[in-house]
Amino acid sequence: MGILKKMNEPDDLKLLLPQQLQQLAGELRELIINTVAKNGGHLAPSLGTVELTIALYKAFNFPSDKLIWDVGHQAYAHKILSGRRDKFGTLRQKNGITGFPNRFESKYDAFGVGHASTSISAALGIAAARDIDNAKYKVIAVIGDGALTGGEAFEALNNVGAMKKDMLIILNDNEMSIAKNVGALSGYLSQIRTAPEYTKVKKDFGKLLSALPKVGQTVYKTAEILKDSVKNAFIAGGLFEEMGLSYIGPVDGNDLDAVISVLQRIKNMSGPVLLHVFTKKGKGYLPAEQAPAKFHGVGSFDVTTGQALKKAAAVPTYTNVFSQTLLQLAGENEKIVAITAAMPDGTGLSNFAKIYPQRFFDVGIAEEHALTMAAGLAAAGKKPFVALYSTFAQRGYDQILHDICLQKLPVVICLDRAGIVGEDGPTHHGVFDYSFLRNIPDIIISAPKDENEFRHLIYTAASIDKPMVIRYPRGQAVGVSLDSGLQNLSIGKAELLQDNGEILIIAAGTMVYPAIEAAGILAMDNISCSIINARFIKPLDEQLILETVKNKKYIVTIEENVLAGGFGSAVLELLADNHIAMNNVIRMGLPDVFIPQGPRNELLADNNLTAEKIAANIKNIADNGVI
Ligand SMILES: Cc1ncc(C[n+]2csc(CCOP(=O)(O)OP(=O)(O)O)c2C)c(N)n1
Ligand SMILES: CC(=O)[C@@H](O)[C@H](O)COP(=O)(O)O
């Protein structure tokens, strides 16, 4: 770390010579690779943007100028260069540096991110505020080709072209979303990349740039000449020009000199400018260059081989179970179709895509569109399964309400990564879905206690003619054995697992097994518990709950969701509506705060949602009568 260790202030970089900047790029890569190899993280995206980040720091003055990253999973070099080098070893760890730009972590993180396609909107807002204040700083958004497939990015571009604010949008095009990028826009960008003229421009670009003056009155003109020169070579970026932006590029975004030169020359251009850079995802680490999707987000790995350090577990993940069960059902029912919003691997739909390419749709990072498209498919007689991460489904609230449920269309919404996800932290925890879905009429919300029940719920969802949600967590399932056949579960029927004692635990989804275990711990203290597996959050099994609460001294609800408006609230509403006293109800779940990052198990323990903590809390209540 010869040069990097001398970089104490971001401005130190401005004094470095070209060769030293190259060395800095190498050292940044080394630090990023070694850190991610230990902590896990978004390696390939962050390796691809090293040169771009150095060039941005060379050309602009942060934090006065505002740099807004889209998603923010490519911003590790930015974190290191903006005063977080020495803490970078704590990346994604509990109480450590977060995996995404975070307004509360650094003044260099101009906007907090984690969800895609927000950067242009945020940058436009900041530019508009700047102009109201007559301030003079620059505003730069960096957006990937994947994030550009999101509707919000298009809405923003539409507005940018009309508002004509001075701002720079850098399109970091590596031809990849998490998986291969999809869609017509991606096709358009590839045409620019493969146009024979690009090769010529790429070669001539350096020469062209060095021949042009750098500063003063001529800058704007220079940029115009530059733009025209490129445009004269071929009409690249016409789409953006038509929308009212000045298109510059394409530029090789891993060629440090070229990116520095172009930024220095265009930074004073007026109006909205789109700079198109091509980068290589995973650049500088062969395993990541060869398998950019695998190294998009990784767990710990061996740097020499690129092999994961953790052995694959014998117990399947919920995602695997979903993948296999849906494939089985799709073989039996040709109406089944599947939709992903740019996460074919993460949601387990890649095999479905291979086997049923005509019945599979990757719509890009477009959750809203995915849901309404599913509604359209259902309206035309198909049985759509939309698989989304719970946190990203937050984008699609009105589509679920207005386009699916109000229309009573039989779409199955599979919410993966529901609950606490771990190291991705508060932007990614899927802990709000019970609350934001529960108020929608005609929706069915289910949460399996284990993989066996999960398979039956998928089968049930495939068989009914109503909108249904199944929510399940990140990572491994419980490890129970699977029934040989699949069966329909009665909608809204819960499962009474045991009925003895004065304490009734009603648990939802992932909290059922911890509840059973907690009851086992309490039994050793002669405290007996009854347990209900809710299975359905909506409709609730009102009959069973009302029957079972009779003669119970305490009722405990447990959920891996925020308490506000969640499953426990549903039980309270039921009791209130039936004039049953509620002063003996204890709700366990997540508090009204954003849960930070950390290992999932530790975060569950911190929030009293492990068997031991549940048992300790119930014992305290039983012993002291304290709630
Ligand atoms: C709303 C939303 N949906 C899905 C994701 C998951 N996601 C994170 S990064 C990514 C791909 C982004 O591709 P791109 O913008 O091209 O960046 P790259 O990784 O290629 O640098 C996806 C789908 C997300 N963060 N936000
Ligand atoms: C940045 C982003 O949103 C995704 O890359 C996400 O981190 C993937 O999460 P999983 O690792 O749970 O698939």
Ligand SMILES: [Mg+2]
């Ligand atoms: Mg990309």
